[in-house]
Amino acid sequence: MTKILTPTAEHDVAARDGLWMSPADAERVTGWTLKPEGMCRAEACVPLPASAVGTNEVDLAAFWARLGGPVIASDERDVWALGAPADERNATLEGLAAPDFTLPDVNGVPRSLSQLRGKKVFLATWASW
Amino acid sequence: MVVAVAEESRGADHARPWIDQAKSDYWQLIDTEHRLEDLYNLVNVPQAIWIDEKGTIVRPPETAGSTDHFRRMDLKTRTLLPKDQEERLAARQAYVDAVRAWVTSGKHALSANAVRANLPRITPEMAESRARFRLGVWLRANGRAAEGDRQMAEASRLYPDSWSMWRQAADLDEVGKASSPAFWKRVQALGDKPYYPPPKF
Structure with a gap:
């Protein structure tokens, strides 16, 4: 199995030759669906070159690079990180809607920023190092 | 809140x-x-x-x-x-x-x-840096420390303005290194540039 780290999750996927995988796995990892016009999410479709699509499989690394996202592999190519595209991050921030996130508290209880809608939030980072 | x-x-x-x-x-x-x-x-x-x-x-x-x-x-x-x-x-x-x-x-x-x-503009290098940092943290947490170190060092190199990345990578390497002489040297190299830019009110 190949491990894929996205900005918000980890997935174990049956992949070959890098990140060639079934369209169903590609959708599970990215939320984008393979259609005749390319990889699609809601109204948006990203056309793929013929070299990135096979019989019932798709090259996820090629798609992600096409989106403008970084694709980083471990030395053994068994763990991959798919980073958020810079343009996507910039567009989100410029929209000024605070990006939602879910993180555990110190006791492991998951907390989401969106739970606090209706309150002013002072969101601050710190570290022990 | x-x-x-x-x-x-x-x-x-x-x-x-x-x-x-x-x-x-x-x-x-x-x-x-x-x-x-x-x-x-x-x-x-x-x-x-x-x-x-x-x-x-x-x-x-x-x-x-x-x-x-x-x-x-x-x-x-x-x-x-x-x-x-x-x-x-x-x-x-x-x-x-x-x-x-x-x-x-x-x-x-x-x-x-x-x-x-006043929003910080994210570049492709910064985006790559974040992905390498994420991979580096995972590798370190899963018994592949040397490879994780390399990914985190590259992450820091790609995003030199990120002190978090530099200090966290240093701290993973050795506890306390995040405020070591190497840190102070890096801080002094800022010259007139602030380490903590003051907020604008």
């Missing part, structure tokens, strides 16, 4: 002593992958973002109460001059007062255009 997020790739146990001591009634979250820094393009701690009741960012990421007075610290005694200490505490109090004023009266919230003008 205060949401405090510990950027701690070593995990909750490293943050717990401080959290226990704070005895806070607000959320104390643990961010082992520096996910918040990726989402909001944060580069140091402490940084803060102000978010209104509708979930809109009304102040972009900014230094939350810290100042550059520490750069004049006597490294042998680890102390500040009384004047520097006084100014440092006054700046921190001024920031806390500003947060309180915003909560009670809305003061200091910026217009949408002003927020956008």
